[in-house]
Amino acid sequence: MPLLTEDAKGVYVIAVTPFKEDGALDDASIDRMVDFYEEAGATGLTILGQLGEAPKLTAEESRLVARRVIDRVAGRLPIIVGVSAPGLAPMRELADGVMDMGAAGVMVAPPWTLKTDDQIYNYYASVGEALGKTPFVLQDYPLTTNVAIAAKVIDRIVRDVPTCVMLKHEDWPGLAKISxxxxLSDKGETRRISILCGNGGLFLPEEMARGADGAMTGFCYPEMMVGVVEACGRGDMDRAQDIFDAYLPLARYEQQQGIGLACRKYVLAKRGVIASAKQRKPGSVLSPADVADIERLLARQTRKVEEIAV
Structure with a gap:
């Protein structure tokens, strides 16, 4: 599999980690999930992210999930693996392992202890040194990490760390950062890297208009993200907005702190993608009222999607 580069674009779906009801890894569901995302038009997959419940896996389980996914795609899609860790040694160990398996690159979020611009820059300079030639994605998700990375700091990292080839943009609000x-890159003052956007796709049409290259998030209907990115690529912003609008109520509901992952897994299980919506503890559980909300939104979404012939 070719390595991840600055030219990456499209939809890299953030994959959940399927578990059986007893909490064990569900290999059969991993296979179905990979097939589902590929059939939905995903450009690539990102595994072992924060909403992939990576912190709840053992080191061995992380390697098993990566091996299962990489083997299943058999080189048809690039795989990015989240390797964020408190220390550089375990990060490099997992990164080296998944790259040997055939991953295209890795993703690194900043630890919450980083407070100043210099600390953030020095951390990612150290990540670049630790990972060697492995290309990596800088995950900018301050709502979860509590680390705010200014555009000038990202630019400094891009200039000095050549293996930083992609920004996973999840700042909120963050459109000005993309601009x-x-x-800077349009004026030739810095290297142009790929920018893929998260936050459940809630701002995807606007992010694409600002110069993003696609999406990297895990909304339970990846066909929305694929449709929006493809329409934007054709310059058909009205069609992109129509597709986005049809799915927006459910995407908004899924972005709630606390029950968001439970909602995502519930819908994926309902769609037959995974066998169980089980999360590893600690995890959230949907109430009967939550389920009623989701079912109502799904029914309305089905009608809207039919109306616009997605």
Whole structure:
């Protein structure tokens, strides 16, 4: 599999980690999930992210999930693996292992202890040194990490760390950050890297208009993200907005703190993608009222999607 580069674009779906009811890894569901995302038009997959419940896996389980996914795609899709860790040694160990398996690159979120611009820069400079030639994605998700990374700091990292080839943009609000980074590269003042956006796709049409290259998130209907990115690529912003609008109520509901992952897994299980919506503890559980909300939103979404002939 070719390595991840600055030219990456499209939809890299953030995959959940399927578990059986007893909490064990569900290999059969992993296979079905990979097939589902590929059939939905995903450009690539990102595994072992925060909503993939990576912190709840043992080191061996992380390797088993990566091996299962990489073997299943058999080189048809690039795989990015989350390797964020408190220390650089375990990060490099997992990164080296998954790259040997055939991963295209890895993703690294900053530890919550980083507070200043210099600390953030020095951390990612150290990540670049630790990972060697492995290309990596800088995950900018301050709502979860509590680390705010200014555009000027990202630019400094991009200039000095050549293996940083992609930004996973999940700042909120963050449209100005995309504009600032693209203005710098458009003027030739810095290297242009890939920008893929998260936050459940809630701002995807606007992010694409600002210069993003696609999406990297895990909304339970990846066909929305694929449709929006493809329509934007054709310059058909009205069609992109129509597709986005049809799915927006459910995407908004799924982005709730606390029950968001439970909602995502519930819908994926309902769609037959995974056998169980089980999360490893600690995890959230949907109430009967939550389920009623989701079912109502799904029914309305089905009608809207039929109306616009997605």
């Amino acid at each position: 600032a980074l693209r203005a």
